[in-house]
Amino acid sequence: MGSSITGVLRLAMFAAWVAIIIPLQWPALKLRLPYARRVPMSFHRGCARILGLRWRVIGEMTANRPTLFVANHTSYLDITVLGSIVPGTFVAKAEVADWPLFGFLATLQNTIFIRRRKSEAREHGNALRDRLEARSNLILFPEGTSTDGVRTLPFRSALFSVANTRIDDRPLTVQPVSISCTHLDGIPLGRNLRDLYVWFGGMDLVPHLWRSAKAGKLRVDVEFHPPVDIDMLGSRKALADHCSRAVARGVEAANAGRDRPTPALPVPRPGDGAAAKTAEKAVA
DSSP: OOOHHHHHHHHHHHHHHHHHHHHHHHHHHHHTOGGGGTHHHHHHHHHHHHHTEEEEEEEOOOOOSSEEEEEOOOOTHHHHHHHHHOOSEEEEEGGGGGSTTHHHHHHHTTOEEEOOOGGGHHHHHHHHHHHHHTTOOEEEOTTSSOOOSSOOOOOOGGGGGGGGOEETTEEOEEEEEEEEEEEETTEEOOGGGGGGTOOOTTOOHHHHHHHHHHSOOEEEEEEEOOOBOHHHHSSHHHHHHHHHHHHHHHHHHHHTTOOSOOOOOOOOOTTOHHHHHHHHHHHO
């Protein structure tokens, strides 16, 4: 599927774009120059244009700074799309740093790499808090892996530990975000073509990138759900569950072709069993 000529041109332009960005960003990070924070968003927007990625934003991104944005994860292309829209720092598992090329690019955008070891939890927590106290947004994929774009895995509550951080004695704002690739060249994307975007399981990276580069223009729906915080939900687990349900409903709505924002889930008050049941019925 797609044109090999298009694929070659896109990948050549991508390589040229990377070659331009590296000598700009690398010394900026080392010298801690102010513009180092702005380069990643410009880089992602350039990559999206080159690779034929377009997006439609549904809902409103919170203006609160800093914010923890939590999203479902279907592909490495999610990073390009979200990075084009949300100014902030990605949080990724440590293995990403070892990926050929993409690991280096992640380092250039100041990604925070974390290992799931209790012995390193405090160190990682300090790194996250330092970014938040510097008013830098964080972008997290709490499923812990990528999926097929149809189902959304439950969010891991352990990854929400940073939500306990308080900025100016106020709880950290957390905003759930749904990401779904929905169209190819303006035509709704069927399940059989979804893997032009999604990358999960045992898929090889290079063949997938080549297939995506050859395709036409892919549209990705990015839905921002109402922001919440840990004080509203009462616990890290309740916060993770609420965000997971909100994101899953947004993905389902996008895949079904619904154009309006997903109705917001009611936020149960801590200890309010009736409200919690109402939220569960809304999900069903």
